[in-house]
Amino acid sequence: MSVSYMDYTSPSVQFSFDLNNNLFFKKDNRNYINGLSIHQLNTLGNVSLLDIYLSTGNVIEPHIHQNASELVYCISGAAVVSLINPFTKELLHFPIQPGQVASVPQGWWHYEIASADNTHLLAIFDAPIPEFIGASDLLRLTPAxxxxxxxxxxxxxVKDALAPITKTVVIGPPSDCMSDQVQSQAAANPANTNQTYYNRAYGYPQLQHDAYWQQQPVIGNGWGYYHNGL
Incomplete structure (x- = not known):
């Protein structure tokens, strides 16, 4: 327990919470995250979670949690959890479907990409408030x-390529992002635009690394979110 001095007889003690009441981030109605930490449920101890909803090709941006390990559980849809092993210098990909999990050790660089619509993931952390450092912050705050x-x-x-990144991305790419490749695909097959980058061989979208994205604003998360801590 992170709060061993909890007074369980106090009228302020909390034993339940509705995650639908704590929106952490929203890109659109199909891509958003609800959060739960000790700020919402003070009896949690050393655990917290993110309730993640994604559509095909949407990405939880590359990031690390410097104070927490993460267990990603797939409830519905499908996703690929990718991480870099800092000891072997390997980029590893772990496709998960309903009932399957992927583990991310503390401090490891990782990201998640939805490979199906209506993907629902639960990210569970062994910290009351997991800290977060996103690639978008590293790229935009480091001088070119x-x-x-x-x-x-x-x-x-470098400056030109990174200029569009003005805020933390969280879920990318943003709704108004249309690279040349996406526009060509949309013209040829408008009904399948959202799957342009889906690579069936690897089970994850191939993102355009020369296109960086502006993000939608973080909406009242209640997590005490800050750029070096979620």
Missing amino acids: NVFAHTYCLNEAK
């Missing part, structure tokens, strides 16, 4: 000249 100097890149191109 630092990237250019460190990796011998063209600073102007």
